[in-house]
Amino acid sequence: MTEDNAQFETFSLREHLRTLNSAYLCNLIDTLLEKKPELHRVALDWFNKIQDSLQEDMEHERLSRNEGLLFNYWEGARDIISEFNRLGGGPDEQEEEAYDNLDRLSELVKEEEISTSAKLEFLDEAFDEYKIGNSGFEDRLMEIFFEICQTREEWEHLIEKLEKSRSEWDKERAMKIRKDKLHDDEVYLKERMSKLSSGRDYWDLVKFYMDRGNSEKALETAEEGILKAEGNCSDLFEYLSDHFAKKRDTANLERIVNTALAQKSDMKKMLDRLFEYYKSKGDYEKARDALLRSFEFI
Secondary structure, three states, X not given: OOHHHHHHHHHHHHHHHHHOOHHHHHHHHHHHHHHOOOHHHHHHHHHHHHHHHHHHXXXXXXXXXXXXXXXXXXXXXXXXXXXXXXXOOOXXXXXXXXXXXXXXXXXXXXXXXXXHHHHHHHXXXXXXXXXXXXXXXHHHHHHHHHHHOOOHHHHHHHHHHHHHOOOHHHHHHHHHHHHHOOOOHHHHHHXXXXXXXXXXXXXXXXXXXXXXXXXXXXXXXXXXXXXXXXXXXXXXXXXXXXXXXXXXXXXXXXXXXXXXXXXXOOHHHHHHXXXXXXXXXXXXXXXXXXXXXXXXXX
């Protein structure tokens, strides 16, 4: 056979192979392996060489499919949310449709892998609707923001958006992400100390010290909070009263209860706690006095 004929035959074979569907190709391979058993080794060697490439292709295909679904669900919800933002609400059936798409999106990000680039793109688009704050979907969107973020880069991206928000509550969320998700203690403490005014602020700091096992600083902060904080200090009073009750420290427990009464903070609840404390100690006379005082606030 001449060189030209050999090239023609090779070219012709390749052309014919391209026309075969997968079933015929499999039959051809089975025939070759049956007639030439040594081809098993050749085939295995070939698969070993391309295994990484196959896995990368499959992973890329899976990510592309997941990202397509992510934005498909988001587009189904976004149009409705945008309209609700414009009008301040809308029909119930549209609300249900939007929530259905958001729920599907939520399940997807919980169960499937999504690339960081797709997540950041979604956060950019969804946060634009969230920050308008007139649709009624804000709480559900924030839940999804927390579900979709996993890596530091993703959390940092959300933090940046929350810190630029006009909402003080969003800024508070950003601070808590620093504390609870990224464990940036130094950054959190710096930000927390710069904004320490409400009972909620102090309680957040108390929980930080508790989580870090620093009970001394937690107590110190709670004590400072019941004297300096503005607004509701119920959590601080509850924490301190529980602590001193467990320590059987009657003097300090009474001090905390009296401070709560002076500030008109959960007066009945604090007196009830004092009643339970004296009752557990068998001091029924003082327990009765605390109970009678609590009746004044029914």
